[in-house]
Amino acid sequence: MKRAEQVTFGGSALNRAAEIRGDEAALAAAMAHPDAACLLLWRGKVLMHGEHFERLSWIMMAHPLIKAGPGGDVAFPIFLGFEDDGAPCFALDISKWEPAGQDLSSVGAFVDRSEQQHPDIAPGHVFVELRRIMTRLSPRDAELLATAKAVMSWHKTHKFCACCGAKSEMVQAGWQRSCPECGGQHFPRTDPVVIMLITHGNSVLMGRSPGWPEGMYSLLAGFVEPGETLEAAVRREVMEEAGVPVGQVSYLASQPWPFPASLMFGCAGEALSRDITIDPVEIEHAMWMTKEEMLQAFAGEHPTVLPARKGAIAHFLLENWLADTLD
Structure with missing residues (x-):
């Protein structure tokens, strides 16, 4: 089908740079890059801004939310790849954040039109349900969000080794879990x-x-x-x-x-x-x-x-x- 990749989440040729996922020095350099930025997820929702929430909100790696460390089911920011201009892209889950006095009644529902504003993030940048805004995304933002959301979901449900039951550890920049007890290696599933x-x-x-x-x-x-x-x-x-x-x-x-x-x-x-x-x-x-x-x-x-x-x-x-x- 000639139009196959025009479907939402159809891909944007993101450079995922899988070759550096196990290279600690290269990953450290990527995180320290002046243009490196991180997208945030909270309980499956994504941080967006714009008149119709059509733009992905990027948080610089020096932001206190990133520096604070794990705020969800991942131990460190997941490396997604490089933008076309060479800027490294990461993703972090902050699901442990508890919004005070905000609408949570529809979070996780089939239809969720609620928006959550984090107090440490500029007004207008809010967490929204991806289904709600997916048709407004650029192909690159769609690929980045689909990748981040899927990998985060996998970490949430695969914290323990499927071979021996021991708690596993994130490795390979978030693209693998390794068991310290039996040596089992586990990879994101689709x-x-x-x-x-x-x-x-x-x-x-x-x-x-x-x-x-x-x-x-x-x-x-x-x-x-x-x-x-x-x-x-x-x-x-x-x-x-x-x-x-x-x-x-x-x-x-x-x-x-x-x-x-x-x-x-x-x-x-x-x-x-x-x-x-x-x-x-x-x-x-x-x-x-x-x-x-x-x-x-x-x-x-x-x-x-x-x-x-x-x-x-x-x-x-x-x-x-x-x-x-x-x-």
Whole structure:
């Protein structure tokens, strides 16, 4: 698909400089660089500024918040790479900060429109939910935030060695955890997920999960199992969730999805039947929508269906399907 990397979080050719992650001298020089800066995360939210929170807030390495050391589930700032101008980029989690008198009721909810202002950061630079602002980001900021958020999430849930259970330590500039007891080495994981544009003639298969906002539908999706190809995962997931057999399957595009750490493989599949039998444990409802109905939904004029979330690969695939640009 020629437009594959235009999807949100599609990449920006960031120089990740993996070769210096184990080089203490090079990392120290990067942290001491006069233009070195750090992005901050707090309980999964990201520090942003701008009229519509479209700009990433960078904190210089000399800032007291950085100098104070770990404020979350990481022991030191994670090295992300170098900007095109050579400026080193880092990320730090400060989730131990407890906002006093600020709105925390929706933090972690499916929809979080709250904003948290840290007292040591300039007004207007606030923590916001990444889903809320992801379509406003430049490709570089999107890649940096997706990377930082996914790696931070991994550290939060992988503090102990999977081999012996001992507490592990961050090494390799945050890109590895090492066990001091048994020597086990652990690396950030990415969960492969297939998301399927399943069509039958002029219609596409749409479904919704329990607990989604009213009217929200999307393409079917599911995790790839061990020993499974993408094509097999597409056929299995569609059959499990909607009871629809799928024939030919082709790959379209991928999207890093840092909620918490997945890689979405967008695929196209041809349904062999229109009969739907849902698994109510998997999904709440599924249905076929024609191109005309989907155009109506994208225009916000459908009586019952909302358009797919902007920024998600489902929206990207449906948009290109409607425009006949799945080339």
